[in-house]
Amino acid sequence: MSNGNEAQTIDTPLGAEDIRALIRPDHVHRRAYADPQVFAMEQERIFGKLWIYVAHESQLKQPGDFIRTRLSKYEVLVTRHNDGQIYVLHNRCPHRGARLCMTEGGTSRTFSCPYHAWVFRPDGSLSSVPHPKSYPASFDIKDPQNHMQRVKNVQSYRGFVFANLSDNPPPLIEHLGPMTDVIDNLVDRAPDGEVEIADSSFSLEYSGNWKLHLENAADIFHPTFVHSSSVLPARKAPENASILDQDQTRAMLLANGFGFKEWEGIQLSGLDRGHTYMTNFYDQGVLANQKQNQDPVSVRYRAMLTEKLGKERADSILGMNRFNNIIYPNLIINAQYQQMRVTIPLSVDRTLVRVHCFRLKGAPDEIFHRAVRFLSNIGSPASMIFSDDVEMLERCQRGLATETGPWIDFSRGLDNDQTGTDGSVSGAASEMPMRVQFKAWLKHMTAEAA
Amino acid sequence: MLPYETLREIELFILKEARLLDEGQFEAWLDLYAPQGIYWMPSKPGQTDPLNVASIIYEDHAILAIRVQRLLEARALVLTPMPRTVHIVSNIEVLKGDATSTNFEVGAAFLCTELQGERQRIYAGRQIHHIAREDDSFRIRRKHVALMNCDGVHAPMTIPI
Numbered sequence: 001m002s003n004g005n006e007a008q009t010i011d012t013p014l015g016a017e018d019i020r021a022l023i024r025p026d027h028v029h030r031r032a033y034a035d036p037q038v039f040a041m042e043q044e045r046i047f048g049k050l051w052i053y054v055a056h057e058s059q060l061k062q063p064g065d066f067i068r069t070r071l072s073k074y075e076v077l078v079t080r081h082n083d084g085q086i087y088v089l090h091n092r093c094p095h096r097g098a099r100l101c102m103t104e105g106g107t108s109r110t111f112s113c114p115y116h117a118w119v120f121r122p123d124g125s126l127s128s129v130p131h132p133k134s135y136p137a138s139f140d141i142k143d144p145q146n147h148m149q150r151v152k153n154v155q156s157y158r159g160f161v162f163a164n165l166s167d168n169p170p171p172l173i174e175h176l177g178p179m180t181d182v183i184d185n186l187v188d189r190a191p192d193g194e195v196e197i198a199d200s201s202f203s204l205e206y207s208g209n210w211k212l213h214l215e216n217a218a219d220i221f222h223p224t225f226v227h228s229s230s231v232l233p234a235r236k237a238p239e240n241a242s243i244l245d246q247d248q249t250r251a252m253l254l255a256n257g258f259g260f261k262e263w264e265g266i267q268l269s270g271l272d273r274g275h276t277y278m279t280n281f282y283d284q285g286v287l288a289n290q291k292q293n294q295d296p297v298s299v300r301y302r303a304m305l306t307e308k309l310g311k312e313r314a315d316s317i318l319g320m321n322r323f324n325n326i327i328y329p330n331l332i333i334n335a336q337y338q339q340m341r342v343t344i345p346l347s348v349d350r351t352l353v354r355v356h357c358f359r360l361k362g363a364p365d366e367i368f369h370r371a372v373r374f375l376s377n378i379g380s381p382a383s384m385i386f387s388d389d390v391e392m393l394e395r396c397q398r399g400l401a402t403e404t405g406p407w408i409d410f411s412r413g414l415d416n417d418q419t420g421t422d423g424s425v426s427g428a429a430s431e432m433p434m435r436v437q438f439k440a441w442l443k444h445m446t447a448e449a450a
Numbered sequence: 451m452l453p454y455e456t457l458r459e460i461e462l463f464i465l466k467e468a469r470l471l472d473e474g475q476f477e478a479w480l481d482l483y484a485p486q487g488i489y490w491m492p493s494k495p496g497q498t499d500p501l502n503v504a505s506i507i508y509e510d511h512a513i514l515a516i517r518v519q520r521l522l523e524a525r526a527l528v529l530t531p532m533p534r535t536v537h538i539v540s541n542i543e544v545l546k547g548d549a550t551s552t553n554f555e556v557g558a559a560f561l562c563t564e565l566q567g568e569r570q571r572i573y574a575g576r577q578i579h580h581i582a583r584e585d586d587s588f589r590i591r592r593k594h595v596a597l598m599n600c601d602g603v604h605a606p607m608t609i610p611i
Contacts, residue, residue, distance in 0.1 A: 200493050200504040203603040229526035233519030241512035243486055249513050352603065357504070369501045380506045382491070384520055387606035391527040 026411035124148035191362030218433035231257030251285030274328030274440025355379030468537035
C-alpha cells in the first residue's frame with residue numbers, strides 16, 4: 001500500500017551532486033537525455049539563465065511588428081514598440097491568464113484579450129479596460145502587475161535578438177564570445193551590410209532530446225554512414241542534369257560523402273562557453289566557395305562586395321569556411337550558406353527545430369535563390385539529408401529511454417585534443433565538441449543560485 | 451466540352467500515378483514525368499514563387515531521379531522499415547483543356563495514409579497536374595501538391611505524395 005513516499009521521492013528536486021553524477025570526462029549517463037526532472041532543470045538553468053535567440057530584427061521592421069516564439073518553457077511575443085524598442089512579452093493576459101496572441105507573427109498596434117477585452121500596447125503596458133468604473137479604486141491601469149509580463153533582458157547583436165530570463169545576466173556579447181565572428185561574417189557577406197531573414201522557414205519536430213540535435217550538428221563522424229543513402233545516388237547521377245539549380249542539390253548531397261583521408265583538413269573547435277564549430281567542411285556547390293567560384297552569379301556578387309569593401313576585405317569575408325557554428329545552447333549558424341537553425345526543447349523527448357535562411361541585402365537575387373534552395377535541401381521535412389539524421393536522433397532516444405547500460409560513450413579523441421587559450425581544437429574524428437557542450441551543461445546545471 | 455472518353459483517360463492517368471507510388475514502383479512513377487517535368491510541394495498556402503520562398507519539394511526530373519534511387523536502394527535509415535502508402539485521389543476535375551487540347555490542367559483532392567512500423571500518418575490536400583499528351587498516354591509537366599498543413603510542424607517525409 002502506498003504511503004505517499006514514492007510520489008515524494010519522484011518530486012524531490014535534483015541537487016548539484018545528482019547532476020555531477022551524470023557526467024564523467026568521457027561518458028554521459030542516459031538520464032541526461034531521458035529524465036523529465038533533468039529536463040525541467042535544463043529549462044530553469046540553461047534556457048532560463050542563458051541568452052537565447054528569439055528573433056531577427058528584420059522580422060520587426062515597424063512599430064507593431066511582432067513574432068511569437070518560445071523562451072524556455074514560456075511562449076513569448078517579440079514586439080517592436082511605438083518608440084522603436086524591442087520587447088519580449090509573455091503571451092498571457094494578466095487578467096485571467098488566457099493566451100493572448102494566436103498567430104505566428106504580423107503587425108498589430110495592440111494586443112487585446114478576446115475574453116474581457118483588456119487591451120495592451122506592444123511594450124506590454126495596459127492601454128484600456130472596458131467599463132473602467134466597475135474596477136475598484138485600488139485598480140491601477142499603470143500597475144505593472146496588470147501588464148503583459150516582460151522579459152527583463154533583451155539585447156541584440158547585429159540584428160540578432162536574444163532574451164535572457166535571469167536577473168543579472170552578463171552582457172550578451174560576453175556570452176557570444178568569439179562566436180560574434182560568425183554573426184559578423186554572415187552580415188558582412190551582404191554588400192549593403194545587412195541581412196534579412198527569409199519569410200519562409202521550416203519547423204520540424206522529432207521525438208528526441210534537444211541535446212541530440214546539438215551533438216549531431218557538431219559530429220563529423222556520422223555523415224559517412226548516415227548519409228550514404230543520398231551520397232551514393234548523387235554519385236551515380238549525371239552532372240548538371242537539373243534545369244533548376246546549377247547542380248546545387250547534387251553537390252550538396254555529394255558533400256557528405258568523404259572518406260577518412262579527406263578528414264585531414266577538417267578541424268573542430270570547442271569554446272569554454274559550450275560553443276563549437278568545424279572548419280573546412282561542406283564546401284561544395286554554387287553557394288560555397290564564393291571567394292573562387294567562377295559562375296556568373298558568384299562573379300557578379302564578388303564584384304559587388306569588392307566594390308563596397310575592397311578586394312582584401314571581401315576575400316577575407318568570403319574565405320571564411322566554418323560549418324555548423326553552434327552558439328550554446330541552441331543556435332546554429334552557417335554564414336557561408338546564409339542558414340540558421342534554432343533548437344527548441346519541448347519536453348525531455350520532443351524537440352522542435354526551426355530552420356531559416358537569410359537574404360544578403362545588396363547581393364544578386366540569385367544568391368538568395370540559392371540560399372532558399374539550400375534551406376529546402378537541408379531543412380525541408382522531405383530533405384534527403386536531415387530525414388536520416390532525425391531517424392538516428394529518434395533511435396538514440398528510444399534506446400536511451402530504457403534502463404539498460406546507463407553510460408554512453410564520448411571518449412573518441414580524448415587523448416589527442418589540444419587545449420588553447422580560447423578552448424579546444426581537435427581533428428575530425430574527435431568527440432571533443434560534445435565533451436565541450438557537456439562541460440558547459442554541467443557548469444550551468446550545477447551553478448549556485450545567484 | 452470535354453468528351454467523356456478523354457476525361458476518363460485523364461482520370462485513369464492521374465490514378466495510375468498514385469497507384470505506382472503505392473506499389474513502390476518509383477522508377478515507373480518517374481517515367482510518367484516529362485524530361486523537364488517538375489514536382490512542386492510548396493511550404494506556404496497560396497505560394498506562387500518557388501525561388502524566393504522555400505518549398506518542401508521543388509525538383510525536376512534529374513533531382514527526382516536521385517530521390518527515387520534513394521528510395522529504391524533502401525539504404526536510407528529513414529526508410530527502415532519501408533513505409534507503405536495508400537493514396538486516395540478524388541474530386542478530379544479538368545480545369546483547363548477541351549476536345550482539341552493536347553495539354554490539360556487537372557485538379558484533384560488527395561488523402562495519403564502512410565504506415566511505417568507502428569506509426570501511421572495522414573497527408574491531405576489538393577493537387578494540380580499539368581499533363582501533355584504523348585503517344586497514347588500523357589506525361590506530367592508539373593505536379594503541384596498543396597498539402598493542407600504545408601506550413602505546419604512536420605516529421606520527415608519520404609515517399610512522394
